[in-house]
Amino acid sequence: MKALGNLRHKLFYFLRSEPKGLSPVIGSLLLLLITFVFVGAIVSTIDLSGSRTNLQPPVARITLESCEGGIYGVWPNAEMVKFEENRIVLMHDGGDSLSLDSISIKISGYGNSYRPVFGQGTLRGNLSVFYLDLNCRGKNPSYYLINNKATLEDGSWDVGERLVLCGQDSAVGTVKSSVKVSVDGDDNTSDNYGFKAGTEITLKIIDSKGRNVIAEQKAVVKLAD
Incomplete structure (x- = not known):
């Protein structure tokens, strides 16, 4: 969560330094990247295949x-x-x-x-x-x-x-x-x-x-x- 906060902090200053027409596009792309990273981190902590196997009845x-x-x-x-x-x-x-x-x-x-x-x-x-x-x-x-x-x-x-x-x-x-x-x-x-x-x-x-x-x-x- 600390790393995510740092990334958002850097993103804020980066957007302020960019031209006004380009900032929304870059901001959207970076927010999308952050979302993928965040979801990937959650999925990596869960063994989905093992959980399904354990729950499956014979x-x-x-x-x-x-x-x-x-x-x-x-x-x-x-x-x-x-x-x-x-x-x-x-x-x-x-x-x-x-x-x-x-x-x-x-x-x-x-x-x-x-x-x-x-x-x-x-x-x-x-x-x-x-x-x-x-x-x-x-x-x-x-x-x-x-x-x-x-x-x-x-x-x-x-x-x-x-x-x-x-x-x-x-x-x-x-x-x-x-x-x-x-x-x-x-x-x-x-x-x-x-x-x-x-x-x-x-x-x-x-x-x-x-x-x-x-x-x-x-x-x-x-x-x-």
Whole structure:
């Protein structure tokens, strides 16, 4: 700013010493030059390319390959299957690699979970399942880790890799689960889930950092074999 002030000071005396007819023209040219210099100084302090890159959400094409299951139960109903047989298979078909730490998944539909306290029974209704992230922390290694071992190895979900979600993915024992399940808004559940065969689910892939929906898919739950 000091340099700019000096330049304006010199310009003032220069214009006073010039002939009257020439002074306005030279003054306009010099003011235009000052404007370019000032704008250039501002732009040079900002890394525009880096800022755009950091703000851009990941772009990926995700296909919901299959969705099968039913609701857990022992009653003689053809739609009743076990939580571990509720499986959703997703394929990364193109675009950016997705960091397992910054991608979450939300699934909604009709189904059930159960309360973690013995004797309190099964909860049925509008089911909301939320995977806080896609890494193996806070998940059941007997299902999530085994089903997704190849995808989890390098910390990212890459093109050509499948991701398998299972109704038993929630952590067991005293480990805090990174899979959250609620039924009709009641989140006092075991965090296991089952979707009823023949009903539709909606699944969203979300960039947790930018809170952008990367992909949204719908599918009808088929009865597990």
